[in-house]
Amino acid sequence: MEFKEQIKQLGDKVVKMKDQIQTEEATKSAFIMPFIQCLGYDVFNPMEVVPEFITDYGAKNIEKVDYAILKEEKPVMIIECKNHSENLDKHYTQIHKYFHLTNARFALLTNGVQYNFFTDLDLSNKMDEKPFFSFDITNPKEQQIKELSKFHKSGFDINTILTSASELKYTNAIKMVLSNEIAKPSPEFVKFFVSRVYEGKATEKVMTQFTELVKRTLDQTFNDIVSDRLMNAINQTKPAKEESQTESQSNETSESKVLTTEDELNGFYIVKSILRTKIDSSRIFYRDSQTYFSIILDDNNRKPICRLWLNSMSKKYLGIFDAEKKETKVEIESLDDIYKYTNELLSTLDNYENDK
Structure with missing residues (x-):
């Protein structure tokens, strides 16, 4: 199962079960341990995850943090857990203390619903007052899941996360400023x-x-932006101009099973933003099918720009067309990778425009 689906399934579980979960220990077992497993770690392997991690062997009063994730036998992230009904803000001092009693670069404070990630961006070895990354697992956004995936065991890299953390710190601050100014x-x-x-x-x-x-x-401006985006999506779902009645009838059953996903629409908007540098965006359309998502020029199936193959649970592909309309599929890790093929997409567009 894809990482994104694992996180969304866990979020659904939290929504259904949290009213029945009464204690911190139950929160750990039902919500937080499964979350650690989603990150690819074996919670029953003490070489990967240590419960009740002792933070300072030299202290008279031994301090223990709920979990520590290890890499090469050293803690890279500590996790302090609270009951799902707890407000995490009042527990900052506790996680701040634990952070300074270990060599971990990241600290996670969570109640199984809200996840707050901290590091030391402002001053080295001093945990920041505000998390660089936060998300609610019952309502995760696509971009948040993408950022969270950087903590997965399979691709965990401290320098990559720290670079991302610095960017997230300021983008979140900008969002907060904008939200306040709008209100x-x-x-x-x-x-x-x-x-x-x-x-x-x-x-x-x-x-x-x-x-x-x-x-x-x-x-009004933000409402117009949202409205335009919704109308654009609705307009793109209009039936294709079929070449024959027979083809139309054969497609009727399969079209009823087609579900256009958010990823496919976001991919469409990325391609549209690339192509609009050369043509009017109103000339760019899409057609969805059970196997792939096609982006075409002038609402014409004979003018394919590219195809998005996003329905696989394992790998995703971008289909690019050459001058002979032969498709080549290239693997992409995320939708942002589409930008890497800007030249190829514009070249395909030029082929159609030059044929006029």
């Missing part, structure tokens, strides 16, 4: 727009007027 625009934020659209002096009355204008405009 309640600050004077500095409003002044930025006033200086670009208003020629007069930014008096108190003008600022008051523009504060409401900025908030309302931001709401």
Whole structure:
């Protein structure tokens, strides 16, 4: 089973069972140990996962953290667990202390629902006050699962995660700033727009007027973006222009079984963003089938740009077409890998445009 599916299944389990889970130990057994297993570790192998890990052998009062994940017999991540009903914020001091009593580079504070990952980005050997990565397992986003996969045993690399952690720290901070500004625009934020659209002096009355204008405009803009994306997706699902009645009838049964996934739509938007540098995006369409997801030009099946083969549980592929419309499938690890084939996609587009 794919890592993404494992995480989503565990999230569904948490939703169904959490009302029946009453204690911290039950939370560990039902939610957190399965999570560690999702990361590829054998929770029953003390060479990989150590429960009740002793953090400081020299201390008079021995401190123990719930779990430590080992690599080459050394702790690389410590995990402190709480009951699923606990607010994790009030347990920061505890995980902060444990972090400094080990050589682990990462600390995870979790209640089996919320997972907060910490490291020492601000000052070396001093755990940051805020997590660089957080997610709710009952509602994981695609990008969050992608980031979480970096902690999987099969690809765990400290330097890769630290690089990603630095980026996540600032992207999360930017998201928080934007969310706050959208909810309640600050004077500095409003002044930025006033200086670009208003020629007069930014008096108190003008600022008051523009504060409401900025908030309302931001709401409308984001609503329009969401609406456009939804309408785009709906428009792309219209029936294909079949070449014959026989073909239409034969496709009727199979089309009823087709389910366009979020990954396929996101892949479509990536290809669309690449192609729109040369043509109007309204000329780019998709057709879904049971085996692959086809992206075409001018709503014409004879003008395939590429195909996304994402339905396999093991590997994913991007199908690229040459000048003779011969398809070559290349393996991709994530949808972002599509950008690596920008030149090939634009070349395919050029082949059709030059034939006009």
